[in-house]
Amino acid sequence: MQAAYEKVSVLVSGNAVVVFTISGCCMCHVVKQLLFGLGVGPTVVELDRCASGSDIHALLVRLSGGGGKPRQQVVPAVFVGGKFLGGIETVMACHINGTLVPLLKDAGALWL
């Protein structure tokens, strides 16, 4: 668990945008396409293809409010500027209310 925590904090502090996904997850694809469409190249971590994937999953469950959620319900998990932003609903809501792009600019993920 500690190792997963360190791995996640190194990843999210060293990359402007990090998306935790599992392969074949539809909403993960949607969130990646949204970011690509905005001109952001997120760092993508596929939990099912990553050595400490299940520990990272447990960590994401805690971040997203706990409650023993299965993998499909904690991904995609999006971090911007080293902070946990949220899942697909939060990212979409921020995109719609116009707060996503400023957030990405602040994080240095977008220059325009």
Ligand SMILES: *[C@@H]1O[C@H](CO)[C@@H](O)[C@H](O)[C@H]1NC(C)=O
């Ligand atoms: C935009 O939506 C996000 C996610 O729901 C929310 O946290 C944020 O406060 C909203 N901002 C504005 C300006 O409405």
